[in-house]
Amino acid sequence: MSSDVAPRDPIGVGLIGFGTIGTGVAKVLQRNAAVIEKRLGSPLRLVRIADLDTETDRGVEIGDIHFDSDARGLIADPRVDIVIELIGGYDAALKLSLEAIDAGKHVVTANKALLALHGKAIFDAATRKGVDVAFEASVGGGIPILRSLREGLVANRIQSLVGIMNGTTNYVLTEMEKTGEAFEVVLKRAQELGYAEADPTFDIEGIDAAHKLAILTAMAYGAEITFKEIPTEGISGVHPLDFEAAREFGYRIKLLGIAKAHGDDADRIEVRVHPTMVPADSLLANVDGAMNAVEVVGDAVGRTLYYGAGAGALPTASAVVADLVEIAREIQRSTSGRVAPLSYLPDALEPKPLVPLGEIVGPCFLRFTAVDRPGVLAQITGVLGEHEISIESVFQRGPHGSQGSVPILVRTRSASEAAVRSALESIDRLETVTAKTRLIRIEEGL
């Protein structure tokens, strides 16, 4: 037993990428050094930083930290035990991560895009080399959701995993709901305030959420899955009217990443990212602004939920440093690979058939735009009936927009996506229907 390993040598950390999050990591390592050492037993020492910009003052005491633009030199530096990759993007990040692994260094990253695309290559290389790759910061910012899935819930068959995984879109939706303003107006303000990037596509179109959902789904189900397989719809189509309708029906609108097991052993899995109406009194409905939350239901544990800041320098740094400490504990004991990065051992990962979107069953919210004339409602509900779609409630509103069209708001009972899509195709061809019908899925039982 090696519980009384005495050495407690400092563990050397090298940071590649000294931007917002990198700066947060340096700050947390410095200001919380004492408390971290009381828990870990070894000092965790930032010995080297590499960034192309060596001029800007980040408000971090550099002291005797070796700081230049030489990432390769950092990787090769024998004082560096763990390399933090925070440069983002794909190519350079992949190259440097693989080089670090090849040099026998452990790697910590917050780069979900990298993992979503090249996770397998990176994990395989790490396993071969006997080093660890940790990435808690890539999903849910500072929330210890990956750890909870891998370790806290290890005894469970995961039944579902549903969450708000992107802070920017949650901020925009929260503001739209609060102010009644249009998507474009709120997005512009979010950009001015720094809540959304200059090119917000990744966030707004749900791609970032899909990256994160791919990682979570792999962990929950041992599924080999890439984010490209995940049906993804962003929030740019959400209309102020939809929030009014949601309120009317007792819901709020959130961009959710959803993964569900079909069959006791998750023989097939259902994955998707889209704006969703959730019951107004559910915990997820009350996650506002840039916050994130993930609800995980396990067959033994039942319903659990994890909430916190999904982004930001310090919350993300909290997760990065947690990974450093976890790896440091391995270094203290000369071990590695304690827990498989994707929770399932590499040889237990397998491609899982995805449930086709058309087979997904649940209630829907439909917003029809039709001419304001008697008989139109009957016409629309008639088509729904032909497709065996039952209606739970209907609200019809006064004229809206320039052509004298009216919105008709419908909440259906449970119906398959295929039936709904097929009905909408017919309905949208009606000449009384003046705009494409808006469909927002409803997620009950949260």
Added chain:
Amino acid sequence: MSSDVAPRDPIGVGLIGFGTIGTGVAKVLQRNAAVIEKRLGSPLRLVRIADLDTETDRGVEIGDIHFDSDARGLIADPRVDIVIELIGGYDAALKLSLEAIDAGKHVVTANKALLALHGKAIFDAATRKGVDVAFEASVGGGIPILRSLREGLVANRIQSLVGIMNGTTNYVLTEMEKTGEAFEVVLKRAQELGYAEADPTFDIEGIDAAHKLAILTAMAYGAEITFKEIPTEGISGVHPLDFEAAREFGYRIKLLGIAKAHGDDADRIEVRVHPTMVPADSLLANVDGAMNAVEVVGDAVGRTLYYGAGAGALPTASAVVADLVEIAREIQRSTSGRVAPLSYLPDALEPKPLVPLGEIVGPCFLRFTAVDRPGVLAQITGVLGEHEISIESVFQRGPHGSQGSVPILVRTRSASEAAVRSALESIDRLETVTAKTRLIRIEEGL
């Protein structure tokens, strides 16, 4: 590097105490054996069970599990690597746990009472012997809250930790609020439904919550603290009128365990368990029924929250089996003591001065009972003013009770507990005040 350790021998588990939770553990180990092995790499095998009652059919397939009443034999059995202690209580549980440690066996327990009283003795013995003691199930049922504190939030100075830590009291409060019924009526029903025990004192008086808060406080602050030091007030004094008042002021009433750091380095800590008014739109306010949730605020991560079932056979089993897997990973690598049981290394634990209750500052809800006569309100608010207690709002109600007394509901601004207590002493001596004034603290900013 020992990442490619191949053996993957089965890891032997012995279960002492085959009651509700023990049965849950056996069921989870059996039905989820395949998925656990895919994550752990080794089979986790229940090889032996000890319980005084060997007759009752628990609905578990015993097969070739050695099942008798011989706990000592179980501990000595060389096939048993990890002993699960689920007999509850103090003396026998302590004795068996120490014997198991002494025999070189790792121990998993759900016994918060045992840990709250004898944690130090048990952890010290385990450290000396180089074995692990794990107890995730002792706090928050299946919620991986201890892991999150110890590992996910390891980079943080914890600023506060506030939670609903007892399912029975949360169930009773939720029902009282919903039905308007008296405490005794709801408690009786909770007992009939199995949500409360025949002798509910431990839960109702807040002692169970104090046990859990003692463990969480030790972990959050490295504080040597016993539950006896925690000022504790249960829910038996909560009156139906208090829920009405809470609604009026925009709050809900929850029994909270609260720990807060005073000073950046938590030089002093504030701990207490009592019924609390929390803002109705906060996440904690919306944790209903027997569910638990803990909010942890760290200096880096900000606000995080962990939610799930606080009790029940399967949720608790989920946590017990997570501990088994964690220890099994150590056995696979012939290591132990990876993470200190109380998060801080034993020699970093220290007694921390507690903030005296009188110094605690915050708004309060006060329910006065006074004769229905002009001038009484002025008299009461006058005394509050003399003690420098500002009033934010007052509601006066119609007559209630048999003596023609009226309730006067007051929400104060922030005031010290000492000032409030001193004011109440004077007020309760007024002859116009006909019953002891009820004080419920308000916790803002959740």
